Amino acid sequence: MKRLFCILFMILPLGLLSGCGEDDKKAAMVQQAVAIESSDECHLCGMIITNYPGPKGQLYSRGIQGNMKFCSTRDMFAFVVDPENQHNIQQAFVHDMAVTPWGHPEEDTYIDAKKAFYVIGHGKKGAMGPTLASFAKKADADAFAASQGGRVLTFEEITLDVLVSMNNVMGHSK
Numbered sequence: 001m002k003r004l005f006c007i008l009f010m011i012l013p014l015g016l017l018s019g020c021g022e023d024d025k026k027a028a029m030v031q032q033a034v035a036i037e038s039s040d041e042c043h044l045c046g047m048i049i050t051n052y053p054g055p056k057g058q059l060y061s062r063g064i065q066g067n068m069k070f071c072s073t074r075d076m077f078a079f080v081v082d083p084e085n086q087h088n089i090q091q092a093f094v095h096d097m098a099v100t101p102w103g104h105p106e107e108d109t110y111i112d113a114k115k116a117f118y119v120i121g122h123g124k125k126g127a128m129g130p131t132l133a134s135f136a137k138k139a140d141a142d143a144f145a146a147s148q149g150g151r152v153l154t155f156e157e158i159t160l161d162v163l164v165s166m167n168n169v170m171g172h173s174k
Helices: 002-030 073-080 138-148 160-165
Strands: 057-061 068-070 089-095 110-112 117-120 133-135 151-154
Touching: 057 073, 068 073, 073 089, 073 160, 117 138, 133 138, 138 151
Parallel strands: none
Antiparallel strands: 057 068, 057 089, 089 110, 117 133, 117 151
16 A cells, blocks of 8 residues: 555656646647737837837747737847746747738738748838848848848847847837
8 A cells, every 4th residue: 555655656746747738738739829909009018009010029928828919029029038038938920021011010921930030220110110020031031131221130149139239229100
């Protein structure tokens, strides 16, 4: 009897631990970008998202119910690079600006932010002034950088230093 108790005592925690990852896997499978409604506010700054041009961002993070919406890719990355948040990001989405107008990005043009290419240093403005133009294909990002200026980065290359280097940190434009 004592031996059975010991075996159960050792096996039970393993069963409990194996269940922990299942919720994350199930959540990741159903996480997707959703339509931004006219009253949706930016998770970071509180601005009405649809009032501003340029690519938007959405993400899912462990410990936060539902998705978070951002008025610009810059605001989304400000959240992502925060050390308290960066390890909790489950899924992130941005607009593919090669297939949607800058002034009003369309809802069906979201792509996986972690696989996207970004152009910084270009002249187009987003909700917070300068923003990161997002593209599904590197060739589209390269073409945008060639015509608008700037340089191409991957998701992993975007750091707090990159965001700080962008001009007009506090500026808002329409």
